[in-house]
Amino acid sequence: GDQVEQSPxxxxxxxxxxxxxxCNFTTTMRAVQWFQQNSRGSLINLFYLASGTKENGxxxxxxxxxxxxxxxxxxxxQLEDSGTYFCAALSSSxxxxxxxxxxxxxxxx
Amino acid sequence: xxxxxxxxxxxxxAVGSPLSLGCTIKGKSSPNLYWYWQATGGTLQQLFYSIxxxxxxxxxxxxxxxxxPKDDQFILxxxxxxxxxxxxxxxxxxxxxxxxxxxxxxxxxxx
Numbered sequence: 392g393d394q395v396e397q398s399p400x401x402x403x404x405x406x407x408x409x410x411x412x413x414c415n416f417t418t419t420m421r422a423v424q425w426f427q428q429n430s431r432g433s434l435i436n437l438f439y440l441a442s443g444t445k446e447n448g449x450x451x452x453x454x455x456x457x458x459x460x461x462x463x464x465x466x467x468x469q470l471e472d473s474g475t476y477f478c479a480a481l482s483s484s485x486x487x488x489x490x491x492x493x494x495x496x497x498x499x500x
Numbered sequence: 501x502x503x504x505x506x507x508x509x510x511x512x513x514a515v516g517s518p519l520s521l522g523c524t525i526k527g528k529s530s531p532n533l534y535w536y537w538q539a540t541g542g543t544l545q546q547l548f549y550s551i552x553x554x555x556x557x558x559x560x561x562x563x564x565x566x567x568x569p570k571d572d573q574f575i576l577x578x579x580x581x582x583x584x585x586x587x588x589x590x591x592x593x594x595x596x597x598x599x600x601x602x603x604x605x606x607x608x609x610x611x
Contacts, residue, residue, distance in 0.1 A: 424599060432538075432588050432605045439599040477543065479600075486532055486551070486597050487559060490544045 393418050393482040397491025404498050409449075409466035412494045414478035416459040422481040423454045423461040424488070427474050434477070437463070468498045503527055504603040506591050512609045516580050521606050523574040523591030531593040533574040534600065535566055538588040550574060586610045 394417040404410055414423070425437040438445050440454035440461070449472075451464040461478055479490045505524045513519060525531050535547040548566035550556045556566045563582060567575045574591055591603040 422598075426602075432590075432607070434590065434602040436599065436601060479544070481597070486534070486549045486594070488534070488546055488592075488600055492543050 393420070393480070393487065393489045395478060395480050395489050395491040397478055397494060399494055400492060401495045402497070404465070404468040404472075404496065406469060406498060406500055407467055409464065409468060411465070412463045412476055412478070414461045414480070414491050416461075416480050418482065419459065420456065420480035420482055420489075423452075424479045424481070425452055425461075425463050426477045426479065427472075428477060428493070429474050437476075465496075468496075470498050470500070472496060473498045504591060504593060504601065506589075506603040506606050508606060509604070510607040510609075512611065513581050515583055515610055519576075519578050519581050519585070519608070521576040521589055521608075523576075523603055525572045525574075525593045528572075528593060528595065530571055531595060532597070533568060534592040534594075535574065535576050536590045536592060536602075537562065538590065540587060542587075544590065548576070581610045583610050 396415045422441040424439050426434045428434050438452040444453045449466050454461045476494045477490050479488045507522045532551050534549045536544045537547055538544045546559045548556055550568040553571050564578045586609050588605050588607050590605045592600045594600045
């Protein structure tokens with residue numbers, strides 16, 4: 392079935408540095424969403440991409456549907472960026488959003 | 501103004517007791533609605549979706565049921581809770597099959 396493999400599972404960054412998260416898809420996906428889950432459990436929408444690249448402040452995301460992957464780049468990390476990041480892919484099946492396992496990001500001074 | 505509201509915020513229930521969780525969407529006409537479940541420390545799993553009043557499709561069987569009695573309301577329920585039902589339940593909406601937006605969630609503890 393549809394699966395999403397997200398890496399890394401955990402990441403620690405010093406303030407001001409950056410890194411990338413990646414999701415690989417086992418089947419062709421129509422679109423991808425990236426979320427940040429905060430300590431209360433709320434899911435904050437970061438990006439929705441059907442293709443290409445989007446940028447918002449210190450975050451940039453790319454979705455390559457042909458090669459079945461998506462990335463989320465974080466630059467100049469801040470303490471408030473800490474949390475769990477999820478990618479989720481919209482499958483060809485109607486309205487099914489398949490989540491990756493999440494990346495626990497910790498930004499330290 | 502909050503578009504999506506979930507109730508209750510949290511519940512502590514006994515095994516075998518009934519459960520009803522609710523979700524209301526304001527300001528959106530005929531949204532698609534979804535229920536998700538997240539085990540503690542785990543990922544999110546889609547449970548149900550609905551594209552119109554009275555119509556609900558099951559994605560994963562977890563001994564739960566869902567109903568959509570009104571265009572803006574989505575209900576998740578069961579007559580007998582299991583320990584495995586503990587977790588975080590999130591409702592989401594989208595316009596047609598596009599970007600999904602999530603509610604604040606309900607944290608359920610089954611003892």
